[in-house]
Amino acid sequence: MDLALLRTFITVHRAGSFTRAAALLGLSQPAVTSQIRTLERQLGRPLFLRQARGVTPTTTGDELAHRAAPHLDALIEIAEAGLDDESAVRTLHLAGPPEFTSVRAIPALTPLISEGLALRTSFVANAEEILEGLAAGHHDLAIATARPRGGLLTSTPLCDEEHVLVASARWAARLGPGMLRGKGSVVLEQLPVVEVHESLPFVSRYWAAVFDRRPAAAGTVIAPDLRAVLESAASGAGLAVLPRYLCESDLKSGRLVALLDPPVPPLRTYFLVVRTGTLALAHIARAHEGLLRAAVDW
Template identity: 75%
Template sequence: MDLALLRTFVTVHRAGSFTRAAALLGLSQPAVTSQIRTLERQLGRPLFLRRARGVTPTTVGDELAHKAAPHLDALAEIVETGLADTSSLRTLHLAGPPEFTAERVVPALIGPADDGQGFALRTSFGNAEEVLDGLAAGHHDLAVSTARPRGGLLTATALCDEEHVLVAAPRWAEQIGTGKLDRNGAPALDHVPVVEVHDSLPFVSRYWASVFDARPAAPGTVVVPDLRAVLACTAAGAGLAVLPRYLCADALERGEVVALHHPVVPPLRTYFLVVRTGTLAMPHIARAHEGLLRAAAAWN
């Protein structure tokens, strides 16, 4: 069987689209379609179901991808590094949410200046859907995600839990008053403006549902698409916010913001380290994966 056909097949399986696979492979879409049809004729079974948007693998397609993809990745590793070149510095392509990646993941990977990490690093930011799609399509080697992927093409390992804290500037804490939130619950905060990363209030809504079993009444007054900016606006007095503890711990210690509530069970969100199945056999990916797991042991 022609390895080029398998390579095209795995790329289509990961990309979920002939068009995206063609762009990744540097081929025309008709060429990709022709190669997939040739492979299907050789196997005597359909590998994909054509949909209005993209393709869905059949059971046979999924089984073939799970068996073939790790071996094709290993062959690509041999070709890219060279059989005799042991001194080349591999590039690790990492993707994850901007704040967590910048504040925790990248510093943990870089390490001390006199102890190089053994790979060059290229970083991309995005939400969970974006980074997992990019990983599956081969754009990234390692992804940090708040969603655990389904299926067998991606392998996820729990990295750490992130505690969420309800905070505001001291003047808002004084206005709310000691004990009022404990007595009245979420309605005690209805008059306080909300600072968030999106109009849908993802962090505040999750906190309200988990802690108060309610929905937030106030809309987002200040919306900025970065949690570090949310912290800055909150410290400046723009309103309340729900932030990861790792991000606001220093501001809490300095008194720039105050924790408004201390639930017995604080809301948590889990981060996962995700790779394409089989790629942990590649030394630079394995080293980054192991290094982050060791670093995360001190984060919780």
């Protein structure tokens, strides 16, 4: 069996689309279609059911993918190991949320630079855009706050992020702990709100988890970067909901004050995502392992 045909088949099986597989392989869609038809003629059975949007594998297609994919990935790993020996530098294209990628991921990957890794980063706030870019082959490794669906992408939980409701010491003193315990969200909704988007994604998630309701207030300051939100809140612009890792030092120094300490703080999970099979590539596998190892202390 022609390994090129098998590689194309596995890519289509994982992508669920001839069009997406063609983009990943650097081929035209007619070329991918022709290769799949050739393989189907050789096997004497259909491998995919063509649908309006993409393709669905037949039972034969699923069986072949299950049997062949691990061996094909192993061959790619062998080939890439040889390439690593000949090439001094391999480039990793990493995508993720700007704040987490800057503060957590890039420092964790820095030790790999001395081992011949070059790093290129893309800051993307929206999780779906991150996953779409990874699926299209624009990135090698992605950090996202959504778990991907389908077989094209493989995800591993990386870490949980605790969210903290914060404000400057001036606002905290005006509220007072007794007032917060007695009236809760009613008092908080009288404060200006600092957020990353008009939809108040962080505040809404916090209100739903802690108060079981939606926030009534609108955003007063909207800044599409959590670091800008932090600085605005610390300067007295209003309350904000921030990841603890980002504001921990400001909480310790008193620039920010945690307004509440709920028994179960709201959490958000980060996932480390790759295209299925690409962990056979040594430089992606090293970065993947390095981030998982670093996340133990996050």
